[in-house]
Amino acid sequence: xxxxxxxxxxxxxxxxxxxxxxxxxxxxxxxxxxxxxxxxxxxxxxxxxxxxxxxxxxxxxxxxxxxxxxxxxxxxxxxxxxxxxxxxxxxxxxxxxxxxxxxxxxxxxxxxxxxxxxxxxxxxxxxxxxxxxxxxxxxxxxxxxxxxxxxxxxxxxxxxxxxxxxxxxxxxxxxxxxxxxxxxxxxxxxxxxxxxxxxxxxxxxxxxxxxxxxxxxxxxxxxxxxxxxxxxxxxxxxxxxxxxxxxxx
Numbered sequence: 001x002x003x004x005x006x007x008x009x010x011x012x013x014x015x016x017x018x019x020x021x022x023x024x025x026x027x028x029x030x031x032x033x034x035x036x037x038x039x040x041x042x043x044x045x046x047x048x049x050x051x052x053x054x055x056x057x058x059x060x061x062x063x064x065x066x067x068x069x070x071x072x073x074x075x076x077x078x079x080x081x082x083x084x085x086x087x088x089x090x091x092x093x094x095x096x097x098x099x100x101x102x103x104x105x106x107x108x109x110x111x112x113x114x115x116x117x118x119x120x121x122x123x124x125x126x127x128x129x130x131x132x133x134x135x136x137x138x139x140x141x142x143x144x145x146x147x148x149x150x151x152x153x154x155x156x157x158x159x160x161x162x163x164x165x166x167x168x169x170x171x172x173x174x175x176x177x178x179x180x181x182x183x184x185x186x187x188x189x190x191x192x193x194x195x196x197x198x199x200x201x202x203x204x205x206x207x208x209x210x211x212x213x214x215x216x217x218x219x220x221x222x223x224x225x226x227x228x229x230x231x232x233x234x235x236x237x238x239x240x241x242x243x244x245x246x247x248x249x
Contacts, residue, residue, distance in 0.1 A: 028197035030149030039147030062119025074098025081232030104147025
């Protein structure tokens with residue numbers, strides 16, 4: 001039987017966000033976008049159901065203190081970042097709920113279909129999502145940011161005491177003037193304002209991934225999108241202290 005969780009929030013008509021109801025924490029300044037915006041309408045990601053069902057089984061079993069949510073950049077902890085994950089992240093009792101190609105609407109669908117149920121009760125949640133919205137469809141920055149905000153809302157609703165660590169979308173493309181880099185940067189400016197709401201802490205490690213002139217090296221991201229082992233090592237070095245601090249609270 002599907003477990004039903006107490007609802008302190010409901011979707012406001014015509015908005016992409018969750019409305020504030022008595023007793024809920026103040027919501028972050030998430031952009032108001034059309035209710036039909038694809039980034040905020042839950043949608044299944046065809047071809048990923050086996051991995052989705054794996055997450056449902058992990059959620060039912062629980063036992064994780066740290067939960068990673070995201071797309072292929074998060075999924076990649078199991079490939080290019082595996083050795084670093086095993087050494088630096090796994091000891092925190094961490095679960096990886098990343099799926100390659102996921103956009104915000106896919107994560108929202110997963111949340112509504114079992115990924116947050118069962119005994120899952122993380123103390124820290126790491127969120128990295130949005131680059132496929134900007135890359136695949138070139139969604140408006142406000143719409144991608146609203147989709148990210150809807151994800152944070154669902155996580156806060158289900159795990160109100162968990163620390164959410166919301167990462168800036170990683171840089172992509174070689175030059176800071178490249179279109180998709182610019183769009184990601186615009187999204188990051190919006191979601192940075194979510195910090196301090198719903199136990200969200202915005203963390204931007206992008207400068208650590210870039211050269212001094214703002215270019216992205218293939219030595220860090222060979223395809224100018226996905227980190228290699230060196231990139232995951234930089235991510236781990238930056239995020240481990242954040243996880244440690246959150247777990248001590």
